[in-house]
Amino acid sequence: MTPTFAVLIEALDIAPNASEHGYAIDTMMEMLFWFMLLLFMTWGSFYAYMLVRFRRSKQPKALYAGAATHFPSKVEGGIAVFEVVILLSFATPLWSLRTDQFPTGPDVTHLRAVGEQFLWNFQYTGADDKFGKRNPVYVTAANPLGLDKNDPDGADDLTTRNEMHLPVNKPAIVDVMSKDVIHDFCIPNMRSAQDAIPGSVIPLWFKPIKEGTYEIVCAQLCGSGHSAMRGVLVVESQAKYDAWYKENYNQTHPKSKMAAAAATGPTVAGN
Numbered sequence: 664m665t666p667t668f669a670v671l672i673e674a675l676d677i678a679p680n681a682s683e684h685g686y687a688i689d690t691m692m693e694m695l696f697w698f699m700l701l702l703f704m705t706w707g708s709f710y711a712y713m714l715v716r717f718r719r720s721k722q723p724k725a726l727y728a729g730a731a732t733h734f735p736s737k738v739e740g741g742i743a744v745f746e747v748v749i750l751l752s753f754a755t756p757l758w759s760l761r762t763d764q765f766p767t768g769p770d771v772t773h774l775r776a777v778g779e780q781f782l783w784n785f786q787y788t789g790a791d792d793k794f795g796k797r798n799p800v801y802v803t804a805a806n807p808l809g810l811d812k813n814d815p816d817g818a819d820d821l822t823t824r825n826e827m828h829l830p831v832n833k834p835a836i837v838d839v840m841s842k843d844v845i846h847d848f849c850i851p852n853m854r855s856a857q858d859a860i861p862g863s864v865i866p867l868w869f870k871p872i873k874e875g876t877y878e879i880v881c882a883q884l885c886g887s888g889h890s891a892m893r894g895v896l897v898v899e900s901q902a903k904y905d906a907w908y909k910e911n912y913n914q915t916h917p918k919s920k921m922a923a924a925a926a927t928g929p930t931v932a933g934n
């Protein structure tokens with residue numbers, strides 16, 4: 664397991680990390696926290712020292728000439744350089760690792776998360792790793808994503824509402840989208856969040872490393888039902904995941920319905 668230096672975050676057990684990259688994020692967050700505490704204490708002590716050092720009885724008359732040396736400006740310059748180094752050598756490479764280098768291969772689960780006031784729709788690609796086409800004209804209460812039921816790429820797709828499952832220890836790519844307003848697909852335990860912006864498809868990826876049930880929330884104020892916009896992520900063994908997929912697939916693709924659709928020619932099934 665990846666080592667973590669996030670002592671405080673681990674000890675407080677708030678939204679325990681369950682993703683592979685989460686320890687790096689926790690470590691960075693906590694490092695910054697301790698660094699800020701150090702800065703606060705340093706500047707706080709400096710302030711207290713100044714109050715005592717320049718108290719009225721010792722320094723009755725103010726000096727109007729200002730600083731006599733360039734030392735403070737050099738310190739400020741040094742801090743600015745240090746911050747640029749932090750940004751370019753730590754933050755930017757970590758960001759590029761998350762946004763440019765996506766996992767590939769047969770182990771990857773690929774799905775869409777489509778925000779809607781006020782729930783999350785999910786669409787899994789199935790074995791062919793291809794999403795079935797969507798078209799707004801097919802959107803109905805029974806087909807909220809507007810899937811084109813005649814598209815062969817979509818034949819093995821599974822759609823769910825507010826329920827997402829993933830096999831443990833395998834990477835997942837989630838294409839985050841929205842049907843209406845700006846939402847934010849956020850799974851605190853996976854240390855993952857991404858704005859869902861109408862008209863955009865923005866992928867994020869993570870690798871769950873602990874089995875369990877985790878909360879999916881909307882992290883952008885998106886309307887009156889925003890706080891109710893919650894889903895669950897179930898991370899389980901590959902066998903359990905496969906069984907869940909099959910069971911839900913059979914429920915949403917009843918054989919009789921498919922046969923009827925095939926017999927009557929191209930119609931929009933599921934209306």
Ligand SMILES: [Cu+2]
Binds near residue numbers: 892
């Ligand atoms: Cu929302």
